[in-house]
Each structure stands twice: as C-alpha cells, then as structure tokens.
Amino acid sequence: MKDSLIAKIMRDNRSLDIVLVLLGTILLWELGVRLFNPPAIILPAPSAIWAAFMQSPWVFIRNMLYTLMTTGLAFVISVVLGVIMAVGIVQSKFLERTVYTLLIAINSVPKVALAPLFVIWLGTGVSSQLAVAVMLAIFPIVINTVLGLRSVDPDMLNLAKATRASKFDIIYKIRVPNALPSLFSGMKVGISFALVGAIVGEFVAGGRGLGFLVLTAQGQFDTTRVFVSLVLLGVMGTILFYAVDVMERIALPWHSSQRQPNA
Amino acid sequence: MNMMTGTTPDTYLRIKGAGKTYPSQHGPVVALSDINLDVRPGEFLSIVGPSGCGKSTLLKCLAGLEDITSGGITVSGKPLAGPPDRMGVVFQRDVLLDWRTILDNVLLQAEFLGHPREQYRDRALQLLERFGLKGYEKRHPWELSGGMRQRASICRALLCDPDLLLMDEPFGALDAMTRDDLNVELARMWQETSKTVIFITHSISEAVFLADRVVMMSRGPGRIVDVFDVDLPRPRPLSVRESDAFGVYAQRIRHHFAELGVLKE
Numbered sequence: 001m002k003d004s005l006i007a008k009i010m011r012d013n014r015s016l017d018i019v020l021v022l023l024g025t026i027l028l029w030e031l032g033v034r035l036f037n038p039p040a041i042i043l044p045a046p047s048a049i050w051a052a053f054m055q056s057p058w059v060f061i062r063n064m065l066y067t068l069m070t071t072g073l074a075f076v077i078s079v080v081l082g083v084i085m086a087v088g089i090v091q092s093k094f095l096e097r098t099v100y101t102l103l104i105a106i107n108s109v110p111k112v113a114l115a116p117l118f119v120i121w122l123g124t125g126v127s128s129q130l131a132v133a134v135m136l137a138i139f140p141i142v143i144n145t146v147l148g149l150r151s152v153d154p155d156m157l158n159l160a161k162a163t164r165a166s167k168f169d170i171i172y173k174i175r176v177p178n179a180l181p182s183l184f185s186g187m188k189v190g191i192s193f194a195l196v197g198a199i200v201g202e203f204v205a206g207g208r209g210l211g212f213l214v215l216t217a218q219g220q221f222d223t224t225r226v227f228v229s230l231v232l233l234g235v236m237g238t239i240l241f242y243a244v245d246v247m248e249r250i251a252l253p254w255h256s257s258q259r260q261p262n263a
Numbered sequence: 264m265n266m267m268t269g270t271t272p273d274t275y276l277r278i279k280g281a282g283k284t285y286p287s288q289h290g291p292v293v294a295l296s297d298i299n300l301d302v303r304p305g306e307f308l309s310i311v312g313p314s315g316c317g318k319s320t321l322l323k324c325l326a327g328l329e330d331i332t333s334g335g336i337t338v339s340g341k342p343l344a345g346p347p348d349r350m351g352v353v354f355q356r357d358v359l360l361d362w363r364t365i366l367d368n369v370l371l372q373a374e375f376l377g378h379p380r381e382q383y384r385d386r387a388l389q390l391l392e393r394f395g396l397k398g399y400e401k402r403h404p405w406e407l408s409g410g411m412r413q414r415a416s417i418c419r420a421l422l423c424d425p426d427l428l429l430m431d432e433p434f435g436a437l438d439a440m441t442r443d444d445l446n447v448e449l450a451r452m453w454q455e456t457s458k459t460v461i462f463i464t465h466s467i468s469e470a471v472f473l474a475d476r477v478v479m480m481s482r483g484p485g486r487i488v489d490v491f492d493v494d495l496p497r498p499r500p501l502s503v504r505e506s507d508a509f510g511v512y513a514q515r516i517r518h519h520f521a522e523l524g525v526l527k528e
Contacts, residue, residue, distance in 0.1 A: 156358040162326045162346045162429075165375035173374070177362050254362040254403050 044224040049231060052224040060213070064232050067209040070126060070198040071240065074133030075191050081134070082141030082190075083183065089142070090149040090175070100146065107139050112200050119205045129201030129209070136197035140189035148182025149175050181255045184248040191240045199233065210236075275304035275459050276325070276427070280334035283320060283485075293484035294320045295331070300478065300487065304426075305457040307450075309474035311464055311516055313523060317485020318463045322431050325461065326352055338427070347427060351420030355432040357412040359404035365391065365415050366400040372422040383422055390418040394448060410441035417449070428460045434469065443501055446472055454497060467520070468504055471495075471512045479519050488519055 026046050033045035040048065053060055089100045115132045122128045152174055160170050202211030210229045217225035248255075283295040295317045302308055310318045323329045325336065327346035336343040351372070359368045366387055373383040391400055394414040404412055413433060420428060434442045450473055453460055464470050470477050471493055479489040493512055495503055503509055 153356065153358050155354040155356050156360075158323070158326070158328050159352055159354065159358055160375060161328055162350065162352045163372055163375035164346055164377075166377075169375055173371070174360070177360070180362075252362070254405070 041221055041223050044227055048224050049227045053228045053231075060210075060228060060232060063208060063210050063213050063229075064236060067195075067198050067202065067211065067233075068236060070129050070133060070201065070209065071191075071195045071236075074130050074197060075137055075187075075194040075240075077130070078134050078137035078141050078190055078194060079187060082138045082186070083145055085138075085142050086145035086149060086179075087171075089146050091171075103139065103142060107143070111135055111139075112196075115200050115204045118201075122205075124205040124207065128205035129198055132201040132204075133194045133197030136200075137190040137194035140193065141183070141186040144182040144186030144189075145179055148179030151182070152178050180252055184244065184252065187244050188241060188248075191244050192237060195233070195237050195240060273303055274301045275306070275339065276300075276302040276461075277337045278302075278321075278325075278334070279336075281321075281324065281331045281336060282333040283317070283324060283329070284332045295324070296484040296486045298334070298485075298487055300490070302459060302461065304459055307453055307460045307462065307473055307475045308478060309462045309464060309470035309476070310478045310480060311467060311470035312480030312485075313482060313520065314465065315485075316480040316482040318480050319431055320485065321480075322429055322461065322463050326350065326429050349423070349426040351423070351425035351428045353413075353417055353420045353428070353430045353433040355435045357404070357409075357416035359412055359415060359419075361404055364401050364403060365396060365407070368404065368415060369419045369422055372419045376423055378423065386424075387418065387422055390421055391415070393452070394418055408441075409437055410445060413437060413445065414448070417452075421452070426459060428458050430460065430462045432463055432465065435465070442469070447501065449473065450497070450499060467513050467516045468509075470516065471509060472499060472501075472504060477512070477516065479516055481519065481523055489515070491515065 030046050033043060044052075085095075085099065085103075088095045090096070112132075114135065115128075118128045118131045118135075122131055156174060157170065160174060165173075198209065199211035199214075202209040203215055206212035206215070210233050214226055214229045217223075217229065278298050278300040281295060281298040282293070285292045285294055298321060310321065312318045320329065324331050325343075325347075327343060338347045359365075360371065363371065366384075369387040369391065370380050370383060373380055388400065391397060394417060396411060396414055396418070399407060399411065399415075404415070407415070417433070434445050437445065446469060449460075453473075460473075462470075462473055474493050476490065476492050478487055480486065481488045491512070495506075495508060495512075
C-alpha cells in the first residue's frame, strides 16, 4: 500500500509522455533548422543554444540562482502572509468585508501593469522584484485558502458543537486540515505566478536574474542567448511546480487527488 | 451499564410546549408548533415524518445546536442550555475526517470533549470490533464502504458512553441491505446498553422495527400527530417486518402519510 514517492511518480504515465514529447520537439526543431537554415537571429538550433550555454555556463547559473532566490522568497512570503490573511478573513466578518473585498477588487486589475509603480515606490533592485512577485502569487493562495477553510461540511461543525469542541479544535482539527488541498492548489498556481512576477520585476527593476539576461540579450539581438535564458526559465518553472506537487503528495496522502484508483 | 442519575424514574427528557419560528423574507416560518413529549430513560424512540415536518429541527434543538423560541426542554430535570452532557450524535452523512484513520476518527469524540485520548483507546477498539470493523482501525475513511463508514461514525458517537444518542436519518443514504444490517446491529447495541435513543427517519418500517415508541410528525407547521407504543418482542429478527402485528403499526403510520397527501392509499 505504501509506495515510495518516486515509484508513484514514475508510474504516472504523464511524466513519460512529457519527456517523449519534449525530446521529439527538440529533435524536430534541430532537423528543421538544419534543413531550412533560418537566420540565427530568428531561430537558433537547439545545439547552438546548448553551445551558447556552455560558453559561459556560470553567468547563466548565477543569474538563474538569483531568479530562483527571488521566486522562492516571494513564494514563501506569499504562503505565510496568504494563510494568515485567509484565516483572518474567515474568522472575522470585518476583515472579510474590508480586506477580502479589496483583494477581490484588486485581483481584477492586470497586476503586471502595476509593476512600474513599485519601481517608483521601492526603487530598482530586489525589493521591487519581490513586491511584484508577491503581489502576483498571493492572490491564488489567499482566495483558495479562504474557500478551503469555508468548505467544511456543516454537519461536521454541528457534530463538533454538539460535542462541545473548542474554537481552537474546530480551527486546527477541522478547518485547517480541510483547507490544505485548496491551499496546495493555490500554491501550485502561486509558485508559477511568483516566477512570472520575479521575471517581470527583473524586466522593470532588474540588474540581475534571467529576466534581466533576456532583456540584455534581446538588446544585442542575441537571440541564442535569449533562448538559453528561456530554456532555463522553463526548466526552473517545471522544477518549482513539481517541488510543490511533491510537497502536496507528502503532506496529503489522504486526499482524493493522491489516491490510487484501486484504493 | 450506566445508571441515570438525578432524574425522575420515568422521564429523562421532557419537551413541553416547544415551538420554533424562523424569521424569513416572507414573514415568520413556524418550523415546530406545540411539541409535547416525555422520553423515558433507556427508551428507543423513533420520530417518523415526511420531509419538512421539522423532525431534524427538533433533533437539532434537543442537541442544543438550535434554540426553541417557545416552551421548554428539560434533560434529567434541568432546563436545556447548550448541548446536553453525555450525548452522542449521528448524522445522515458520516462526516468522518479523511485525514484521520478510523481509530483516530472515533477518538475525535474524546478530544472534542476534552478527555485524554489514551484513556479511550481500548474502548474505541472494542467498539470497532463490536461493529465489525476489527482490522480497519488503521484504514482511512475513503478506503471503506458507506455502511462501514456509518458504523465508524456510530462508534464515534458511543465512545464516551453517552446516556443519550441522537440519530438523524443515519441510514438514509445506505442501500437497503446495508440498512437492514445496521438496523439489527443498532437494535442489538441498544439492548446491550441502557441508552436513550432518539432516532429520526422517514422510513416507516425502520421506525417501527427499531422503536419502543413511534412519534409521527406532520408538516405545515411541524407538529406531533400521533404517538404509539410498539409492542413487539425483542430481539426482533428482520422477519418481524412480515408479521401481522408489524403490519398494523406500519399501516397506522401509512394512514397518516396518506392523510397528508404524501402517500396514496
């Protein structure tokens, strides 16, 4: 019954599909470039992208780690702040009517457009980048967690009240565990948004990071280096998403999305 | 097993002139009107009625989850204020927590009541064994069938040895065969202990099969229309439902249902 996590993931046919599709795409891409020979400024070959990476790997890795740090930090801030806000919103009618209403209203603004504002407020550098990333990542986390905390079976609450459960027990033994699946689905969206936010932050306020590398390479019409950064961003995004996915599998073995069909 | 204390010998729970009115957009709605009922200690009482007759509302009031708006309820002679002591509740949905094992779900009752878990562990295991869940203690609710889950939720309600067991259509969502099994098991449990059970159902045969006394409720407004004793020997086999005596009781309820237009006679 208790499979190792790796075995579980490996059995998931999707991961094999993803690898095959990616390899096939790279192969077709390489073949296409060799056959039709487009100018490198339009579309460099995968082999050329690899060569550009190998030419100065540490520049890319250093900037990737920087973006990773911004994203990770923004994500952690968003989760901590988001969960605290969600618990507050569910516990207090006042916070629900003020903070939650405001959040919903702001959520309908295309938040990326607010990024330049943070540069005015916080200047260029890491604090602006963090602010943009947190602003994007925190919304799905708060909104999902609020939904999860609220969606407790009313009869479960009746049972708890009839058994004189304390308010503390109701929150920590019923509401919070019940909200974890929603929190994790919010976190999966949040981690991707945090990365988007970090890159947008680097576009408008950066001096470092993969987003900044994309921008400078584009300025020099060095499409190959743009692609190196994009590939690294893709790899990073995938790893981050699966890191949250693995955390979810460890934290919620009981949740329906984790169960074997024959369980 | 446990003796009722501090109460008159023949009344455990007294409902006197109880009514409940909800405010609503279309004016006040009378959910319960002038309910009078004395429940004897150790009695198995079924409340049967069509949907909307207020039987679940009455149960919620008895559980201290809602307040009546007129009249009074006393338990062991004391006016009801909040959930009574030594009470267990079972709902139609088992409301087991998915992240807890069956054993931990049963022990939740002790945790909520503020009792130490360890003290109830052995009792929980005994209850699970008695309800045919031995070997499933470490399983999670989603690995069990609906009938097994509801058995676990009954074990949870019984964990702290309540005097009063309130059951709100507990078998309403189960298939007919599982329902029969659970009826027999519940009757057996009740006979072995001396608990007062108030059992809400919309099934006529379930009400008669289980009860010492059947209360028939009607709607618009929710009120009691009939109360009668069921004088069938115990333990009752399922085949008692085919007997003539059983048929007379069932017919009596069916007659009321027909008058209400719920059933055609």
